[in-house]
Amino acid sequence: MSEASLDTLYEFAKRVAVQSGDDILMRGFHSSVKDVQRKGLTDLVTKYDRASEEFIFSEIRSHFPAHAVIAEEGSRSESAHDLVWYVDPLDATTNFAHGIPHFCVSIAVFSRSMKRTVVGVVYDPNRKELFTAMTGCGASCNGKQIQVSGIDKLSDSIIATGFPYGKQDERINNLPQVNKILSHVQCLRRMGSAALDLCYVASGRFDGYWEPMLFPWDTAAGALIVEEAGGLVSDYPGEAFDPVVPEIVASNGLIHDALQDLVKSSTEHLPRTIAKRVFF
Numbered sequence: 640m641s642e643a644s645l646d647t648l649y650e651f652a653k654r655v656a657v658q659s660g661d662d663i664l665m666r667g668f669h670s671s672v673k674d675v676q677r678k679g680l681t682d683l684v685t686k687y688d689r690a691s692e693e694f695i696f697s698e699i700r701s702h703f704p705a706h707a708v709i710a711e712e713g714s715r716s717e718s719a720h721d722l723v724w725y726v727d728p729l730d731a732t733t734n735f736a737h738g739i740p741h742f743c744v745s746i747a748v749f750s751r752s753m754k755r756t757v758v759g760v761v762y763d764p765n766r767k768e769l770f771t772a773m774t775g776c777g778a779s780c781n782g783k784q785i786q787v788s789g790i791d792k793l794s795d796s797i798i799a800t801g802f803p804y805g806k807q808d809e810r811i812n813n814l815p816q817v818n819k820i821l822s823h824v825q826c827l828r829r830m831g832s833a834a835l836d837l838c839y840v841a842s843g844r845f846d847g848y849w850e851p852m853l854f855p856w857d858t859a860a861g862a863l864i865v866e867e868a869g870g871l872v873s874d875y876p877g878e879a880f881d882p883v884v885p886e887i888v889a890s891n892g893l894i895h896d897a898l899q900d901l902v903k904s905s906t907e908h909l910p911r912t913i914a915k916r917v918f919f
């Protein structure tokens with residue numbers, strides 16, 4: 640661990656997430672010009688993704704210049720420091736660009752020596768919900784402790800998922816998994832924000848969630864929030880969560896084996912070559 644206390648990092652992450660969400664993203668959401676561009680066939684980016692990232696990145700750099708930073712829109716601070724910040728300046732850009740009020744800012748601090756995320760903060764500026772967790776200290780929403788649901792049957796469960804931008808490639812488009820899981824659950828949801836999907840598992844609104852082809856800025860904060868709320872997070876084969884592994888299964892713990900079995904058994908035909916994400 641480093642010289643800055645976990646509390647300092649936690650308070651800092653909360654402040655910049657709320658500031659970015661309220662001052663940058665909400666102003667952008669209500670403006671008529673979002674300046675939407677394409678990073679890929681269906682992968683959008685707006686000037687507000689970039690403005691939010693610029694703000695968060697410069698705040699981290701000025702307060703914690705020795706730390707490593709990896710942010711979705713390309714900002715990097717390469718460092719061998721123990722602490723790595725993963726920043727998604729706007730999770731659910733597609734919702735944002737289409738005027739759908741469901742998106743967030745996601746910020747995580749990962750400790751290389753502890754091999755785990757130590758601080759996770761996800762802020763939904765539409766509902767003014769700030770989901771937070773610090774390792775070993777439980778999870779909260781707006782300062783009130785949250786916990787996962789007590790549903791113990793898949794057939795009573797609401798499960799969330801998402802579809803990768805590379806969905807034209809049917810080997811990774813998540814349809815075999817949807818096809819397998821749909822008939823076993825109460826219903827599925829595709830809300831469009833991986834970070835909020837995880838926070839909804841943490842707060843008992845969803846009972847489980849799985850998704851392929853994600854990045855640490857999508858999952859690191861939310862996964863800690865699920866774990867600290869009493870839930871379980873793994874990869875598809877059932878190994879412990881690692882933010883650089885692109886596939887994730889999260890749940891209230893009670894339905895984890897059942898959900899993970901279905902995900903795993905419908906993924907057998909996929910090449911297990913989806914490599915861990917490497918940044919520098």
Ligand code: IPD
Pocket residue numbers: 711727729730731732733800801802803804830831832833834850852853857
């Ligand atoms: C996306 C959202 C979405 C998930 C995609 C992500 P972005 O993040 O989290 O729910 O299905 O895989 O890439 O691009 O809007 O930050």
Ligand code: CA
Pocket residue numbers: 688711727728729730731732
């Ligand atoms: Ca994003």
Ligand code: CA
Pocket residue numbers: 727729730731833856857
């Ligand atoms: Ca994202």
